[in-house]
Amino acid sequence: MNLPVDNWSNVNGSGERKCRCGSWKQHWINFSGKEWPSNCSVKGCYERPVLGAHVRNPDVKGEKIIPMCCGCNQLENKFSLKGGVTCVSANMSETCG
Numbered sequence: 001m002n003l004p005v006d007n008w009s010n011v012n013g014s015g016e017r018k019c020r021c022g023s024w025k026q027h028w029i030n031f032s033g034k035e036w037p038s039n040c041s042v043k044g045c046y047e048r049p050v051l052g053a054h055v056r057n058p059d060v061k062g063e064k065i066i067p068m069c070c071g072c073n074q075l076e077n078k079f080s081l082k083g084g085v086t087c088v089s090a091n092m093s094e095t096c097g
């Protein structure tokens with residue numbers, strides 16, 4: 001799946017959402033089939049990711065989950081992702097629902 005790297009934004013108010021995986025971090029691990037990365041997904045950020053963040057992009061259908069640090073999860077402006085970041089669908093009916 002080829003994803004755009006630019007024009008991403010956080011989904012406001014997604015912090016209270018829950019899924020069956022227990023956390024969105026675990027949701028990302030369950031459905032990416034990958035190990036949790038050591039760096040945040042946001043371009044230019046090398047903090048340790050601590051959560052699975054809800055993000056969206058005008059050119060991508062549906063909301064996605066990506067590994068992020070606390071600081072980037074507070075960004076109110078648009079941001080870019082590193083190349084090769086794995087996004088998992090946040091839609092529970094397509095994943096753990």
Ligand SMILES: [Zn+2]
Nearest residue numbers: 019021027096
């Ligand atoms: Zn889940």
Ligand SMILES: [Zn+2]
Nearest residue numbers: 040045069072
């Ligand atoms: Zn970050």
